[in-house]
Amino acid sequence: MSGIQLGRRWWSAGSGLPVIFITAIDDDAVEAEAREAGCLAYLHKPFEAKLLLSAVGWAMSEA
Template sequence: MTWKQCTVFVADDDKSVLESLALLLESAGYQSRGFGSAEELLASGSVQNACCLILDIKLPGMSGLQLLQVLAASHTPIPVVFITGHDCPGIEAQALGLGAVAYLRKPFDEQMLLDAIHPYCVN
């Protein structure tokens, strides 16, 4: 399998998480763009160029779940991997029910994250 030019968009309000994920993704051969909020990601105007999204559930303003709902309503089918440090009962089922491809609790195994995005970032 060959890698395609793949940009993974990451939305997390913790700058250290954004930085560490950027390093992880780069080391695995992916390009990434980080955003501090769902609104910032949407305002970029380029969400449709992402091969997948890594979203924190709890973001300032619009939550990761709300962003997934907005994307679904606008018929923008992009695979979403949720990450969270604030797990609440029922949220995982809700996220997967909305179409998320994975739901990982922080701290998560880096290889699990890479395995979750890999199918969407290869030819």
């Protein structure tokens, strides 16, 4: 199961918690699919710590 599939199951089960995807896959189509599925942030490895901290801060404000 991919992370996107897991996210879809998570949200369809009624979870309202925000999800941050972290991946080594640098593919615009995969990122678009993740965002359409409902992810809050999509980070490509390697990424700067400030990007993760920003995404976590945003997720906490959305939860």
